[in-house]
Amino acid sequence: MAYWLCITTEENWKVIKEKNVWGVPERHKNTIAKVKPGNNLLIYLKQERDKGKIIEPRIVAVYEAVSEVFKDSKRVFKSPPGMGNEVFPLRIKLKPVKIFSTPVDFKSLIPKLKFITNKQKWTGHLMGKAMREIPGEDYNLIMSVAE
Secondary structure, three states, X not given: OOEEEEEEOHHHHHHHHHHOEEEEOHHHHHHHOOOOOOOEEEEEEOOEEEOOEEXXXXXXXXXXXXXXXXXXXXXXXXXXXXXXXXXXXXXXXEEEEEEEEEEEEOHHHHHHOOOOOOOOOHHHHOOOOOEEEEOHHHHHHHHHHOO
């Protein structure tokens, strides 16, 4: 079983919840190709600014992949600033496992997460990625603090 951290925005989190689907740009095809049905995907919301207030990065849910990767260019996701007209055509169908009643604060986990080897520059482990595989140990840690 593999575990994935899926990096998204507040707006696209609403789409994931509503449509039970995860999508990434073409350039991430090698990564998403590794996801198999039965894998668990944690939904990570990036730090965002809302009317001058900073909303810290957090993990909001865990889903199970229930399909292989498929291509669909129908526009359902919102393209974040700087990504032009991206439609995230490489997709996987999802089934919710647990939507956390209280989001898990990501920054407080950094000292304990194995996949983040450089604790000072932790954003480098996520920057430019749509998703990344994480060790089972990190998945269990996140699930242990989730409500």
